[in-house]
Every structure is written in C-alpha cells, then in structure tokens.
Amino acid sequence: MGAVNLYVTEQYLLLKTVDTLQQKYGFRTLFISDARDEFLLEKYDRRINHVICIRRKTFDWSNQLKQDIDSYLRKFYQQPQLFRGKETRFSIVYVSNLKPVDSWEHLSKTMRLKGRKNATVTTYFVDEYEGLEELGKLTNTIDKNDNWKMEALPPISEQERQMVYLEQKIVAIHQHNQRKFEEIFQFGKTKWTFVLIIINLIVFFLMETQGSSTNSLHLIDWGAKYNYAISEGEIWRFLTSMFLHIGIFHLMMNMIALYFLGEITEKIYGSKRFLFIYFLAGFTGGIASYATNDAVAAGASGAIFGLFGALLFFGLHYKELFFQTMGRSLLIIIGINIVFGLAVPQIDNGAHIGGLIGGFIASQIIHLPKKTEGTKQVVAIIGLITLMSAMFLYGSQQTSASENPQTMAAIAQEYVESERYAELIDWSTDRIDQGIEHEFVYFYRAVAYLETDRLDAAEDDLFRSIEINEDFAEAHYNLSVISERENEIGMALEHVRKAIELQPANEQFKQYEKELSQKSTSG
Structure with a gap:
C-alpha cells in the first residue's frame, strides 16, 4: 500500500x-x-x-x-x-x-x-x-x-x-x-456585579469613617437587620442590611464570592434577571434570618447564596453542561458552607439557606433566557410569597415574645461606651413598656440614670434587676456605688460583699471592698 x-x-x-x-x-x-x-x-x-x-x-x-x-x-x-x-x-x-x-x-x-x-x-x-x-x-x-x-x-x-x-x-x-x-x-455581560461590589465597598468605607462596622449600635444606625426594629415596621432593613458588613474580613470574603458567582450568573441569566434574583434572594435570606436568628445581622451572604441557588436551577435544566463545567465544585462549596454554618454559631445559617432557596425560586419565577414554564412560574410566585409571609409572621411572633438578651446587652453597652445616656434611657424604657422584663434592660437604664445623677431612679432599677436575677453581681456592685455616694458605707459594703460572693475572682469588686473598708474604719 x-x-x-x-x-x-x-x-x-x-x-x-x-x-x-x-x-x-x-x-x-x-x-x-x-x-x-x-x-x-x-x-x-x-x-x-x-x-x-x-x-x-x-x-x-x-x-x-x-x-x-x-x-x-x-x-x-x-x-x-x-x-x-x-x-x-x-x-x-x-x-x-x-x-x-x-x-x-x-x-x-x-x-x-x-x-x-x-x-x-x-x-x-x-x-x-x-x-x-x-x-x-x-x-x-x-x-x-x-x-x-x-x-x-x-x-x-x-x-x-x-x-x-x-x-x-x-x-x-x-x-x-x-x-x-x-x-x-455568554448571554449577558458582567456589569451589575461590579456595580454591586463598588457600592458595598463605598458603604463599608463610609461606615468605618463614622464608627466601627463591628459595633452593633453603629450597624443598627446604618440599617442592619435588627429584629425589634423590623417588628416595629422598619421593613427596609431587609434591603439595607444587604450592603452592610461586619468587619473587613466579612466584606472581603463576600465580595470575592460575589465577583466569581456574580460574573457567571450575570452572563448566564443576563443583567435584569441577575438583579431580580440577587435582590429577591437577599430579601428572602433577610426574612429567614429574621425568623431564625434574633441577633443583629448584616451582609450580602443571603443574596450571594441566592446566586448559588440560581446556578443550581441552571444545572437542573442543563445537567450535562452543569457537570461538565461547575457542577461538582459548586455542590462541594455549597455543602461546605452549610456544614460550616451549622457548626459555627456566629454564622447566620438561616440567611444562607433562605437565600439559597430564595435564589432558586426566583430563578424559577423569571426563568432562564429563551425558556418559559408558565404554570411552574406562577406556582413559584405563590410559593415564594407564602414562604416569605410565613417566615415573617413567625419572626414577628418570636420577636414580640422576647428579644435576645445578648443583643440587648451589647446594644446597651455601646450606648454606655458612646455616652449616649438619654438615648439609652429612652431605648430601655421603650422595651420595658413593651413588656420585656429582663435584668439587662433595668440594669443598663440604671447605669444611664447613675451617670446622669438620678440616683433614686438608678437604685429602683437595680433592685428590680436583682428581683429578676438575684445572682446579678454587677447590680449589687452598682448599688454599692450608689450607697457610697449617699454616704451609706455600711450598706455599700453589704452590696459589694454580695457581689464578691457571686464573683469571687473579680478584682475590681475586691479592690472596691478594700477601699470601702478603709473608709469605714477611718470614719
């Protein structure tokens, strides 16, 4: 041949x-x-x-x-x-x-x-x-x-x-x-992904120039998700909280995720669909957080997990392409994030899972380019409205029943540190009027009264906080301070010794007891 x-x-x-x-x-x-x-x-x-x-x-x-x-x-x-x-x-x-x-x-x-x-x-x-x-x-x-x-x-x-x-x-x-x-x-071009990243960076910069992004009170002032305020009608916090971040690490991690996920999602769905999915997922994630997490929260995580949901919806309709390109890695990343969120209490897993589900359903509502499923799209709209309404009602019921003590204490402490005593008194009184009977509320209002020389009112609140929690050492200590100011050294010693009994390792209490003892002896 x-x-x-x-x-x-x-x-x-x-x-x-x-x-x-x-x-x-x-x-x-x-x-x-x-x-x-x-x-x-x-x-x-x-x-x-x-x-x-x-x-x-x-x-x-x-x-x-x-x-x-x-x-x-x-x-x-x-x-x-x-x-x-x-x-x-x-x-x-x-x-x-x-x-x-x-x-x-x-x-x-x-x-x-x-x-x-x-x-x-x-x-x-x-x-x-x-x-x-x-x-x-x-x-x-x-x-x-x-x-x-x-x-x-x-x-x-x-x-x-x-x-x-x-x-x-x-x-x-x-x-x-x-x-x-x-x-x-390549259906769409990446543009709004970059706009969202820039907005997040600008908001973070402005927040940091006027305070700390890790300060709960500062976050609330800027529009973070705060259940009590939302239950009072500030629904807009579901939107504003999407652009706030708690610390530089939180910001950078979310912006990196937004860059990679946003780019591919915006190219697949186009800019209009991308924005619809992003904001609806973020809103759904915020409501899920409202229902499951009573701490002050902020971040674009819910919206970003919504992009995961959008890509999963894409995979449902283009299985072969999905697994040939991103499928396996995407599923692993989602799994790791969910497990990590369940393992670490500080992570708002409700917002993550809510955003994931919201992004998936939002994708079904608006669907992929050149595809329609009329009946399913209508069902998705009804389903998402029902889900969001149910979560919102549940969150409102939980908030009206009680407010997170740790959140209240953190907010009140930040009022004290910023010397905003009048606002702290109003904030505490508002909660007491709402029927929230917690030792922290009375204690921090007492601190504000004490700092503004309203000793009788401070004393009443401290005794009320002890009635609620008789082992509240700090309340006994502050009663000791008031008693000293009123020149009742014996009563002051009684309260500070009770505080030491409750917290034997507290050096501040011990030092104060020593000073009072010396004053009592010299007197």
Whole structure:
C-alpha cells in the first residue's frame, strides 16, 4: 500500500470511528486538532463518564508509545472535570497501520490511575486488518450489549470522498455545540456585579469613617437587620442590611464570592434577571434570618447564596453542561458552607439557606433566557410569597415574645461606651413598656440614670434587676456605688460583699471592698 493510500485509510478509519461514537453512542467532542488527526470525546451515562482520545499516530518503538500515553494521563489529571460519577473510563485509541516493532501489548492492559481509585485507562490500536476488532472491545465498554464492528472498507476513492464529508460533518457538529455553549454562557455581560461590589465597598468605607462596622449600635444606625426594629415596621432593613458588613474580613470574603458567582450568573441569566434574583434572594435570606436568628445581622451572604441557588436551577435544566463545567465544585462549596454554618454559631445559617432557596425560586419565577414554564412560574410566585409571609409572621411572633438578651446587652453597652445616656434611657424604657422584663434592660437604664445623677431612679432599677436575677453581681456592685455616694458605707459594703460572693475572682469588686473598708474604719 502506498504512503498516500495508507494516510487515506488511516484518516478514514479515524473519522469513521469519531462519527460512529457521535451518532450511534451519543459522544460529544471536546477537542479537535487543527490537523484533524486528534479528537477528544466524552459521554456521561449511568454515573459512568467515558472519555475517549482517538488519534492518528505511528510509533516505531513501544517506549515512544509509553511516553505518549503518559502525556495523555498528565493531561487527564489536569482536567478534574473529566473525573465524575462513580467511575471514569479513559480510552486512548491510536489509528495506525504500523505498530511498534517491539513488544507493546502490555501497554494495552486496563490500568487504574494513581490517586484515582475509580478511574481506569485502556489503550487500543486500530488498523484496517485485525485491529478493527479493537473497536468492538471499545464499544463493548460503553454498552455491554453492543459489539459494533466496522463494515468492510470501501475502495480508496470512496474513502477519500467520505473523508471530506465526515470531516465537515464532525466539525460542524462540534462548532454547533460550541455556539450553543457560548449562547448559554455568554448571554449577558458582567456589569451589575461590579456595580454591586463598588457600592458595598463605598458603604463599608463610609461606615468605618463614622464608627466601627463591628459595633452593633453603629450597624443598627446604618440599617442592619435588627429584629425589634423590623417588628416595629422598619421593613427596609431587609434591603439595607444587604450592603452592610461586619468587619473587613466579612466584606472581603463576600465580595470575592460575589465577583466569581456574580460574573457567571450575570452572563448566564443576563443583567435584569441577575438583579431580580440577587435582590429577591437577599430579601428572602433577610426574612429567614429574621425568623431564625434574633441577633443583629448584616451582609450580602443571603443574596450571594441566592446566586448559588440560581446556578443550581441552571444545572437542573442543563445537567450535562452543569457537570461538565461547575457542577461538582459548586455542590462541594455549597455543602461546605452549610456544614460550616451549622457548626459555627456566629454564622447566620438561616440567611444562607433562605437565600439559597430564595435564589432558586426566583430563578424559577423569571426563568432562564429563551425558556418559559408558565404554570411552574406562577406556582413559584405563590410559593415564594407564602414562604416569605410565613417566615415573617413567625419572626414577628418570636420577636414580640422576647428579644435576645445578648443583643440587648451589647446594644446597651455601646450606648454606655458612646455616652449616649438619654438615648439609652429612652431605648430601655421603650422595651420595658413593651413588656420585656429582663435584668439587662433595668440594669443598663440604671447605669444611664447613675451617670446622669438620678440616683433614686438608678437604685429602683437595680433592685428590680436583682428581683429578676438575684445572682446579678454587677447590680449589687452598682448599688454599692450608689450607697457610697449617699454616704451609706455600711450598706455599700453589704452590696459589694454580695457581689464578691457571686464573683469571687473579680478584682475590681475586691479592690472596691478594700477601699470601702478603709473608709469605714477611718470614719
């Protein structure tokens, strides 16, 4: 056989095999070389990922073949998206009428890949003679009930004619799939993602110039999610809290996540859909936080988790593309975040899960570009309104029943530290009028009265806080301070000694008791 005829036959075998894998077995081409002598194909079926690299190449020696196989394995390892499902089967198919002159058969054995217990690689050699049986072995690994054998080779002239047709057909299918991919992943342009990041950065900068973003009172003043205020009608906090962050680390982590998730989501859904999903998810996450977390909260996490939900919705409609691109990594990241949120009490997992669900449902409402599901979209609207209403009512009931003592104490302490005593008195009185009977409320109002020299009112509140919690050492200490100011040293000693009894390790109490004892002795 002449060199030209040899090339024609090999190229025909190559293209015919690729075409059969596409048409008969449903493979998708991932790569086509410029010379049309190398193809990479993939098919995911029944949790098994079949990856076939088919190439026209001749080797003189088996060590050259071994080096080429190793180079393919390195390429496989560099593409983790190829490893999916319960098993990945790599096949390297060489089309050549000339095999290595020395022994090479040992290289055709199926081998397990190092570090990948569920991945194997098998090498096949295909020629126009007995090598055609190799194609039957290959297709049998794809479908055990199938044993495809290529029909007898047509004359050289017919091979040449079909070569042109097959090449055009394969390339056309590949280009069509690429265009479809680009239409899906390049539908929109990234612009609002950057705008949102800039707004968040500006708000954080302004917050820090006027106070600390970790200060609960400062956060509330700027519009953080504060359940008591929301129950009083400040619904707008669900929106404003999305642009506030508690510390630089919180801000940077969320902005990095927004950059990567926002970019891909805005490209898939387009800018209008992206904004709809982002804000509706953020609002849903805020309401979920209102229902499940009574602490002061802020951050874009709910909206960002909504983008996770939007990408999961995309995966529901484009499963193959989803798992070929981001699917596995995305699911792992979501899982890690949810587990981490459940394990760490400070993380507002309600906002995260609420945002995730909200983003998914928002995506169903507005749907993907060029797709509609009328009935499902209406059901999604009704479902989301029902869910948000139920969570809001539940959160309002919880807030009216009680307010988080730790939150109240933190807010009151920040009033004290900023010397906003009049506001602290109003804040405490408002809660008492609302029926909130907690020692912290009376204690901190007493502190404000004490600092404004209203000793009788301070004393009444401190006694009330002790009635609620008789082991409240700080209240006894402050009563001691008031008694000293009223020159009742004996009563002052009685209260400070009670405080020491409750907190024996408190050096401040001990030092004050020592000073009072000296004053009592000298008096």
